[in-house]
Amino acid sequence: MAGNTEPLPPRAKLAVTAGRAAAAVSRVAGRGSGSVIGGKVSLRLDPDLLARLARHLDVILVSATNGKTTTTRLIAEALRASGPVVSNALGANMPAGITSALAGGSDARYGVIEVDEKYLAGVARDTTPKAIALLNLSRDQLDRAAETRMLAEKWREGLAGSKATVIANADDPLIVWAASSSPNVVWVAAGQEWKDDAWSCPSCGGVLQRPGDDWGCADCGFRRPRPTWALNGDYVLDPQGSAWPIHLQLPGRANKANAATSAAVAATFGVPPQVALERMYAVQAVAGRYDVVTFMDRQLRLLLAKNPAGWLETFSLIDPPPTPVILSVNARGADGTDTSWLWDVDYTRLAGHPIMVIGDRKLDLAVRLEVAGLDFRVCENADEAVRMAPPGRIEVIANYTAFQDLRRRVGN
Structure with a gap:
């Protein structure tokens, strides 16, 4: 026993x-x-x-x-x-x-x-x-x-x-x-x-x-x-x-x-x-996922999405437009260095959301969003993305190492 x-x-x-x-x-x-x-x-x-x-x-x-x-x-x-x-x-x-x-x-x-x-x-x-x-x-x-x-x-x-x-x-x-x-x-x-x-x-x-x-x-x-x-x-x-x-x-x-x-x-x-x-019911957040934090006097909800299946589920969680959304994608060892999966994600579900794009592979993501016909802004970092975001709580969706970067930056 x-x-x-x-x-x-x-x-x-x-x-x-x-x-x-x-x-x-x-x-x-x-x-x-x-x-x-x-x-x-x-x-x-x-x-x-x-x-x-x-x-x-x-x-x-x-x-x-x-x-x-x-x-x-x-x-x-x-x-x-x-x-x-x-x-x-x-x-x-x-x-x-x-x-x-x-x-x-x-x-x-x-x-x-x-x-x-x-x-x-x-x-x-x-x-x-x-x-x-x-x-x-x-x-x-x-x-x-x-x-x-x-x-x-x-x-x-x-x-x-x-x-x-x-x-x-x-x-x-x-x-x-x-x-x-x-x-x-x-x-x-x-x-x-x-x-x-x-x-x-x-x-x-x-x-x-x-x-x-x-x-x-x-x-x-x-x-x-x-x-x-x-x-x-x-x-x-x-x-x-x-x-x-x-x-x-x-x-x-x-x-x-x-x-x-x-x-x-x-x-x-x-x-x-x-x-x-x-x-x-006691579980409120899991390793920072779903946490709502205050950063630069704004409320940010942190969401992790590592692959097409995860992004699909995450899109169903976010508040409706015109809630601003920050997307961050890296391609380091822990993420996998192949970003071809971005093309499997249906980003048209973000239509109507103001979108800010950051992360090591922000340009890869920008090309994908361009093809999807979405309006977005490419930003240098989380600080700039938050400054550019319209009013309201911001939904932040990131893959694994990008999520860890964001947690360190926003003090979570």
Whole structure:
């Protein structure tokens, strides 16, 4: 049973201590939280440390292209109704960051861990999770991540031998293909707004038919499984058909879908949906996302959108025109250096909004907006963009490193 904390061997204790020291030095030097460098130091000293730290925990892994940080937070809040939780809440989701997070949770019962898509199979092998939540797969960081079908295949292979309960989105064909190798799957009808990565059957390559909310392949019979949990408007439907209201401080349909999946995960550990959903209300922002800050005497709402699926969901959150919008795009290592995904985003949804464009790749974005027929201004930085914005709260949408730049500038 989780919670039985047998002492770490001396080498592992040394690795944890050294990792904490490295993280502290990194923080003092102003280089961030230090979780990644701390984890790297720890794993260098004890390559088996992640497995050792996970041994006493009920581990829940969360992976997806979009929504994994938020869903990790929601699951962690829900499970705190049943016991102490350790989690990589700030999103350091590769093995080093995960190791750092678990090293701080010696008294925890649950480990709720966000995992980068590329590392899911390896982390699952090391941590022996009790549950794995899979939300969606879509194009992202095109120069780094594999094509989505290949990534689904890696998940499928990696999960085939897992004893974990897999909680998976029945509306994403790639997720269904990846999860179908698992013997114990809980299907959630969480929805799928972005469909452009799943028009062909991941099983045989045929064309998927999509009548209404259903989907299936006429060639091989691969089709949407029957979900036992579902998002239905502002409610989560559980396997008994009971409807539980969703009350979140986080905006948008996507976060309701994240809450539905989180409720299904919590239920596998005995936390009732009503209790789980009530606890999720405590989450106001996730690593700065959705925060409203005051900067230069203006109200700015900070929104993160890293790929076409994320931009599509984010456009549904923003206030209607003529609310001013600042868009910021970088293409650094953590973002992926290929910006061709900009052409997959339907920026015509911003028609009527005054648009200011900043970021390292502001000219790439400007060309895309020009082709979309939108009016916009290219600005040198956030300060100029805010000065140029008409009155009213400003919606700020940025990809990953651009978002971090903005948080540092506006003091968030």
